[in-house]
Amino acid sequence: MGEKIRISALAIVLNEEHNIRQYLDNMSFADEIIVVDSFSSDNTTKIIQKEYTHVKLYQRAFDDFSSQRNYTLELATNDWVVFFDADERVTQKGIDEIITTVNSNPEEAAFWFKRIFYYKGRPMVNNSFNKDRAIRLFRKSKCKYSEKLVHETLSIKGKTGHLKESIHHYSFKSKEDFLEKRLQYSKLKAKELYQKGVTTNLYHLSVRPAFRFFKYYILGLGFLNGSRGLEIAGILGYHVYMRYVYLREMANHKEDPKILVIQQKMIGDVLASSIICANLKALYPKSTLDYLIYPFTKPVVENNPAIDNLVLFDQKYRDSKWKFIKFVFDIRKKNYDIVVDAYGILGSNIIVGFSKAKTRIGFYKSYSSFVYTHTVEELKTPLTNAGLALDNRMQLVRVLKPVLPLVNRPEIHLTQEEISYGRAFLDSKGIPAGTKVYMISVLGSLNIKTYPAAYMAQLLDLITQNSEAVLIFNYIPSQQKEAEELYNLCRNATKERIRMDISPGTIREFLSVLYHCNALIGNEGGAVNMAKALYIPTFTIFSTWIKKEAWNSFEDGTTTISVHLKDFKPELYGETSPKEMKPKAMELYNAFTPDLIIPALKKYIEIN
Numbered sequence: 002m003g004e005k006i007r008i009s010a011l012a013i014v015l016n017e018e019h020n021i022r023q024y025l026d027n028m029s030f031a032d033e034i035i036v037v038d039s040f041s042s043d044n045t046t047k048i049i050q051k052e053y054t055h056v057k058l059y060q061r062a063f064d065d066f067s068s069q070r071n072y073t074l075e076l077a078t079n080d081w082v083v084f085f086d087a088d089e090r091v092t093q094k095g096i097d098e099i100i101t102t103v104n105s106n107p108e109e110a111a112f113w114f115k116r117i118f119y120y121k122g123r124p125m126v127n128n129s130f131n132k133d134r135a136i137r138l139f140r141k142s143k144c145k146y147s148e149k150l151v152h153e154t155l156s157i158k159g160k161t162g163h164l165k166e167s168i169h170h171y172s173f174k175s176k177e178d179f180l181e182k183r184l185q186y187s188k189l190k191a192k193e194l195y196q197k198g199v200t201t202n203l204y205h206l207s208v209r210p211a212f213r214f215f216k217y218y219i220l221g222l223g224f225l226n227g228s229r230g231l232e233i234a235g236i237l238g239y240h241v242y243m244r245y246v247y248l249r250e251m252a253n254h255k256e257d258p259k260i261l262v263i264q265q266k267m268i269g270d271v272l273a274s275s276i277i278c279a280n281l282k283a284l285y286p287k288s289t290l291d292y293l294i295y296p297f298t299k300p301v302v303e304n305n306p307a308i309d310n311l312v313l314f315d316q317k318y319r320d321s322k323w324k325f326i327k328f329v330f331d332i333r334k335k336n337y338d339i340v341v342d343a344y345g346i347l348g349s350n351i352i353v354g355f356s357k358a359k360t361r362i363g364f365y366k367s368y369s370s371f372v373y374t375h376t377v378e379e380l381k382t383p384l385t386n387a388g389l390a391l392d393n394r395m396q397l398v399r400v401l402k403p404v405l406p407l408v409n410r411p412e413i414h415l416t417q418e419e420i421s422y423g424r425a426f427l428d429s430k431g432i433p434a435g436t437k438v439y440m441i442s443v444l445g446s447l448n449i450k451t452y453p454a455a456y457m458a459q460l461l462d463l464i465t466q467n468s469e470a471v472l473i474f475n476y477i478p479s480q481q482k483e484a485e486e487l488y489n490l491c492r493n494a495t496k497e498r499i500r501m502d503i504s505p506g507t508i509r510e511f512l513s514v515l516y517h518c519n520a521l522i523g524n525e526g527g528a529v530n531m532a533k534a535l536y537i538p539t540f541t542i543f544s545t546w547i548k549k550e551a552w553n554s555f556e557d558g559t560t561t562i563s564v565h566l567k568d569f570k571p572e573l574y575g576e577t578s579p580k581e582m583k584p585k586a587m588e589l590y591n592a593f594t595p596d597l598i599i600p601a602l603k604k605y606i607e608i609n
Contacts, residue, residue, distance in 0.1 A: 006103045007032040009077035009141075010085070013069045015039040017087040018048060020171070024087045025053050030096045031083060037073045039063035065189060067146045067153040080141050088171045089116070089137075095166035099138055102164065110159030111139035115167045120229050121175070136161070137168065176232050183240035191247035205245040214238035250402065257287040258338035261356065263349045264294055265314050267446075268508075268527035269552070271298040272411045272534055273390050274343040275305055279408045280398045281341070282307035291335075293352070300508035301531060304414040319348075329355050341397050345369070362400050364393070375400045385409060388554035410555065413512060413534040423513030430503050437470040439606075440515055440532070442523030443487055444476045449586035450544040452524055452593070454483070458490035459595040460522075460602060465495040468606045470519065472499045475511070475528050520609045522602075525552060525563070533561070538609045540564075540602060545589035546582050559608055564601060566593040 010031035012024060015038065028034050034056045038046050049058050059076065063069055074082065081103050085091070091099070095114075102112065113134045118125045136144075136155050143158040172182070217223045218234035226233070260281055264274035271294045282290055292302060293312040302308055312332075318325045325348070333355050340356045342349045342363040353361050354372045363369070365376035377396045383389045387409040395407045424434065432438060441461065445451040452460075464470060472495075476484045488499055503514070512531060515521065521532035522540040525547060532539045533555060541563035543549050549565040556563060566589055567574050573592060574582060582589060 006081055006106075007079045008099070008103060009033040009035060009079040009082045011035050011037075011073050011077060011082050012085060012087050013037045013039070013063075013066075013073055014041065014045055014087050015063065016041045016043045016045060018043040018045045020087040021045050021048050022052070023090065024085070025049070025056060027090050028083070028085065030100065033057070033077065033079060035059070035073060035076050037061055037069065037076070039069070065153075065192075067148050070146045070153060074141055074145070077141055081138070082141050083138050085137055085168070086170075086172075090169045090171065092166060092169070095164070095168070098164050098166050102138070102162075107162065108160060109162035110143040111136045111155065111157045111161045113161060113163045114138070116170045117167050119169065119171045120179070120226075120233065123229075124169075125226055125229070125233075134163075135168070138164070176236070179233070180236050180239070183236055184243055187240050187243040188247050190244045191251060194244070194248050195251045199248065201245045201249045205248075206242060209245070210238040210242035213241040256285070257289070258285055259336060260285065260288050260290045260339045260341070261312070261332070261335075261337045261358070262290065262292050262341045262343065263352060264292070264343045265346075265349060266295070266298075266344060268298045268301055269530040270343075270390075271295070272301045272413070272527070272530050274394055275302050275307070275411050276391060276408055277341055277343060277394050277398055278302075278305065278307040279412075280395070281339075281401075283408065284398070284402055291337075300512070301413055301527075301534070303509065304416060305412075306414065328352075333357055339401075342373070343394055343397060360401070362397050364397075383550055386555055386557075389548070389551040391554055411530070411534045413531060415509075415512060415516060415535075419509060419513040420516055422510070423515075423517050426510070426514055427503075427517055430500065432471055432500070434517075437468060438518045439464065439468075439470045439472050440475050440518045440521040440523075440528070440537075441472050442521060442526060442528045443474050443484055444480045445524040445526050445544060449546065449583065450524060450526065452542045452544075453590050454487040454490055456590075456593070456595050457487055457523075458495075460598060461487075461499070462492045462495045463595075463599055463602060464522070464606055465492075465498045467603055470498070470606070473503050473514070473518070474499065474501060475521075475523070478504075520560075520605075522605075540605050540609075542598065544586060545593060546579050546586040548579050562601060562605055564598050566590075566597075569593075569597045 008031045010028035010033065014021065014036055017024070025034060036049060036056055037059045040060055040062065046058060046060070049056050057076070061069065061072055070084065074084070083099060114137050116135055139155065139157065145156050147154045147156055214234045214237065217237050218230060223230035223234050262274065262277050262281070264271050275292070278290055278292055282288065289309050290307060291310045291312050292308045293314055294302070296313045296315060299311060299313065302311065318328045329352055332352055337356055337358045339360045340353050340358040340362070342353050345364045345366060350369045350372050353363065360375065361373045362375045363373045365378050370376050377400060379393050380389060380396065384392045391409050395409055398407060427438070443457060461472065464472065474484050474488070484501070488496060488501060491499065512535065515532060515537060516535055518537055520538040520540060521528060523542060525541045525543045529539050529541050538560035541553070543563055543565040545566045549563060549567065553563045555561050567579060570592060573589060
């Protein structure tokens, strides 16, 4: 008998800690095992280094499957190689067949294996996947992987043969894992199509995904696998859809686009929509990004590094149709590539429609959807703890990059000079550093957004009874009378701790003082959103008709807390949404008594 032919076992891996031991044990028949890791973030490499010291471990950044496999192939010292995936297993009979075949000096240069797919721990039956064949045993000297980015094929100089024993393929440990892998293939396939000059159309985004579902589930008898078959069919259809979404992104991607974001509304809304600007700038670092807002909201986005220019929509454009039309055509002349409308009213619809932008994004409304090239349905429930208002704004960005890791917290950017000013201002008022200071948002923008003064006075009394904090009232000059009325309702001991003489002149000056406060407590509104954007703890009292889940962003139970009447007395609302209860807002406030809030507020001031 001649000398035994040596075999190299090869694998490319990424985050395979759940598979790597079984794979390496399965490949122990090989004379050499080589693993190329794409910088796993789990324990894959640690397991190999600690438990399988005989394995040759290399690391290489992943670019595409063909390149990674060819790199690994070059590392093999033996001509015959087995190149299994980490989630594939071969039985002992299969191992014996491989060894026997190699040592028989076959004329074939490569051998096909049948693969049996497993999903959720069970093999798929009557399944189109199980018709799959893959070459896993071949001669290095006669084979090389093609340059396809996904579903790479092996170029073979010579004949191929078939082995009898099947590979057991445990490719998908869960629905989420299957989806993640298919999306990776979608991206690579999109890149491949892009390089071939393929462009997307409605057929690609609708018919092809539907047919992929039909082909697997009906023609491929996927339905015989019950719910597992339905899940796989849905993911396969989505995989095809995302392939063309990614392809469209590549076709539309311009490194330095001109972008306009529109948010003509209140301070809180403008601050919230600044996350659109932040994410777009991250996606297009070389872009020129303009933000269209009302002048009075400018202070909350000054110095924002994501915004290149502020386009101020003055009152004159609202008062004069002629001046508005001129403004619209001035926007048109700027030749924006992308316009994102976070406002969605008639005025912004007109601006978007006349902008000439190739990409126009907005929220879906039946009467204005024709204005946009892309629309998104507003979410009904939050996806993250950022809250519904911010989550919906992030949906507008996901049109351009569905799986982009998004920044979801607005930030206010103060200069060092402004921060120093705030500290000096408090010092000048006899409030030195180290003093606990609470900013109190005593009044909302409207009566129906303001917690009743008699109730608020009781809360302020509680704060001063349970802390040594100085209280600074936050209100606009036109609300001074109402603020004084609230002050007069407080206990004398509380009045001594309230500083009515501290009234920063501008919004930026207010922010510079707020920066040095321990917390902001009071009515929901712009001040609360500004505090969160400065990472100042907040205790928010929601109006009885405001939808709490829209604006209760970043709640953590300690530094960021909010209360709403519906939390305590849901029976007052029944199936009616808070917004529908707006006409009864003042009546509902009568039920929102301090005793409901006091336990949470008392605990809050102990922590903050």
